[in-house]
Amino acid sequence: MGDDETMDYSVHEAWNEATNVYLIVILVSIGLFMYARKNKRKIMRIFTVPSTAEASSEGNFYQDMKTIRLRQQLEMYYIARKHEQQLQPPANSVQLMVE
Incomplete structure (x- = not known):
């Protein structure tokens, strides 16, 4: 039974780390999206042909x-x-x- 508790704790810890990573990815994506909406012309200038x-x-x-x-x-x-x-x-x- 002691092994089950340790395994459950490691799974719980891994789940918390994964959710933290997903949360960071979501926040960065939202930030980039907001930046892209504000600076659409600057970004489009990079990808347009002269x-x-x-x-x-x-x-x-x-x-x-x-x-x-x-x-x-x-x-x-x-x-x-x-x-x-x-x-x-x-x-x-x-x-x-x-x-």
Whole structure:
């Protein structure tokens, strides 16, 4: 009979712990539900697909960056060619070697 009382007590204790867990889960769920009702727009903003206007402005940004980079490369090419022309002798002169 002593074993039955111990078993009953452990079952009772486990039942209390389970109910406490369920109670906490229910309270947290209610809190999240209330938060979701108040901040519906913030939450929906997370799950919505960005509009085409935002995507196109992002695309324009990358296109502008490509254009700027290309312009920089052309300027550097122009400066390099100018420097090379200054180092080379004029193309009009002819050099003759006599042996």
